[in-house]
Amino acid sequence: MSVRARRLLMSAVVGAALLYIFFKGMDWAAVGQAFARANPIYMAGVVLATLVVYVLRAWRWGYLLRPLARVPFPRLFSVTLLGFAAGLAVPRAGEVLRPYLVARHHSLRMSAAFATIILERLIDLITVLLLFFLYLYVLPMPAAQQQGPALDVIKVAGALAGLAALTVLVLLVILHVWAGRALAILNRAFSRLPRRLAEPVSHALYNFAEGLAVLQSPGKHLVAIAGQSLLLWCAICLGIHWTNLAFGLALPYHTAFLIVGFLTVGVAVPTPGMVGGFHVAYLQALTQFGVDHATAGAAGIACHALSNLPVLVLGIVFLWREGLTLGGVARITEEGGKKEGQHLIAGASG
Numbered sequence: 632m633s634v635r636a637r638r639l640l641m642s643a644v645v646g647a648a649l650l651y652i653f654f655k656g657m658d659w660a661a662v663g664q665a666f667a668r669a670n671p672i673y674m675a676g677v678v679l680a681t682l683v684v685y686v687l688r689a690w691r692w693g694y695l696l697r698p699l700a701r702v703p704f705p706r707l708f709s710v711t712l713l714g715f716a717a718g719l720a721v722p723r724a725g726e727v728l729r730p731y732l733v734a735r736h737h738s739l740r741m742s743a744a745f746a747t748i749i750l751e752r753l754i755d756l757i758t759v760l761l762l763f764f765l766y767l768y769v770l771p772m773p774a775a776q777q778q779g780p781a782l783d784v785i786k787v788a789g790a791l792a793g794l795a796a797l798t799v800l801v802l803l804v805i806l807h808v809w810a811g812r813a814l815a816i817l818n819r820a821f822s823r824l825p826r827r828l829a830e831p832v833s834h835a836l837y838n839f840a841e842g843l844a845v846l847q848s849p850g851k852h853l854v855a856i857a858g859q860s861l862l863l864w865c866a867i868c869l870g871i872h873w874t875n876l877a878f879g880l881a882l883p884y885h886t887a888f889l890i891v892g893f894l895t896v897g898v899a900v901p902t903p904g905m906v907g908g909f910h911v912a913y914l915q916a917l918t919q920f921g922v923d924h925a926t927a928g929a930a931g932i933a934c935h936a937l938s939n940l941p942v943l944v945l946g947i948v949f950l951w952r953e954g955l956t957l958g959g960v961a962r963i964t965e966e967g968g969k970k971e972g973q974h975l976i977a978g979a980s981g
Contacts, residue, residue, distance in 0.1 A: 642722050642902050649900065649907025653914060653928065661925030662932075665878055669933065673877035677937040680870035685712055685942065687866060691859040692729075694852065695747040698845050700737040709949045716946020717960045719939060722901035724960050726752075732953065750845065753800055758860040759895050760793040762868070766888035773883050775920040782919075789892065804846050867891060874934040878926055880917070890916040909935045 689707040696702055710732045714725030730744030766772075767786050776782070845852070868887035871894075875882050890913065897912025898905045913931030914924070922930075950960075 639721070639903070645900060646902030646904075646907040649902065649911050653907065653910040653931070656924065657928055658925045661923075662929045665926045665929035666933070668879065669929070670877045670879075673873045674933065674937060676873045677870045677877070677934065678941055680866055680873065681938045681941050684863060684866045684870070684938075685715070687859060687863040688715075691856060691863060692747065692751060694856050694859065695751055695845050696733065696739075696744070697852070698848060699743055699747070700733075700739055702733060702737055706733075706736070709952070712942055712945045713949040713953065716943050716950070719904040719943055719946075721960055722903060728960055747845070753796060754856065754860050755864070756796045756895070757793075757800065758864045759891055760789060760796055762864060762888040763789045763892040764793065766885055766892075770885050770888075773886055773920070775882065776886075777919055777921060785889075785892075864891065870938055871934060874930055874937070875917075877933065878930045880920075880922060880926065880930065882920060886920065889919065892916075904939065905935070 686708065689704060689711040692711060693702055693704060693707050696707075710729055713732070714729035716725075717728050718725035726748050727745070730739075730741050730748055733739060734741040734744045767789060845856070868884065868891055871887040871890050872882075872884045875887075893912040893916035894909060897908035897910075900908035902908055910928075910931045913934060914927050917927035917930065
């Protein structure tokens with residue numbers, strides 16, 4: 632069995648285990664009743680919010696790429712949807728596929744394009760943690776919120792995660808703003824490695840630093856990216872809020888800030904389609920408000936489906952337009968971090 636096949640099998644096993652946890656003790660009759668009562672207008676709204684989210688993702692990615700290349704918005708939108716759709720079938724595929732597709736059509740080094748994806752994920756994390764902080768420490772906590780030791784643990788975990796994210800952001804800023812000094816120090820460290828390892832690592836790091844060029848953009852550009860990120864995550868939270876309303880959960884909009892924090896942890900588990908991790912996280916988040924198991928489970932299933940099925944359908948269309956297959960996506964993902972992957976991109980660009 633290949634390494635790729637073993638990874639996919641392992642992710643499937645983890646997803647199945649999480650689904651078992653999610654479904655354990657589920658009252659299926661009550662789940663069916665929850666779906667029967669669900670408001671279709673709010674559920675349609677979740678689909679609309681999902682499409683808006685990917686428009687905003689593509690728009691922001693264009694700003695992150697702008698110091699490297701001007702990529703037309705239609706191209707950004709199709710590649711963004713294709714990347715996230717591929718990630719539903721092959722865990723982490725989008726992180727490699729998106730820079731691969733942009734690099735081969737716009738004369739970019741893949742390592743530089745990949746750096747914008749890393750920066751994008753970091754900005755997302757910081758934005759989620761900001762909303763999480765606002766919920767826990769600034770905004771009025773809803774009466775339904777259950778108090779106790781669990782809430783104290785959540786507050787501490789959120790603070791530590793925020794500190795870690797800001798530390799990484801500072802390190803990336805140092806890597807780019809003081810690239811010469813930082814890379815010189817790293818090169819001295821790499822010089823102790825065998826030459827066949829040191830040279831590729833050093834070269835990749837230089838290209839990666841190039842992809843962080845947006846960090847030296849004018850303040851106006853950076854403020855725009857921050858604004859885009861807030862709009863993006865507010866749209867994601869709107870989809871969560873409408874899902875809850877569809878199932879009769881009259882929770883304030885800002886409770887979605889807490890739920891999205893739980894989901895960020897859940898989807899970090901690499902499973903096909905984020906299955907299992909998303910569901911368990913959504914269920915655990917709603918238990919913070921005393922929601923019964925069946926209604927919370929139904930809401931989690933609906934939110935996962937409505938926020939991913941439109942992406943999957945449109946992604947398949949764009950996959951066909953690119954002339955790619957899921958097997959090709961898996962191969963690109965596996966080779967993306969290897970030297971062979973660099974040759975693959977060079978050949979595609981030529």
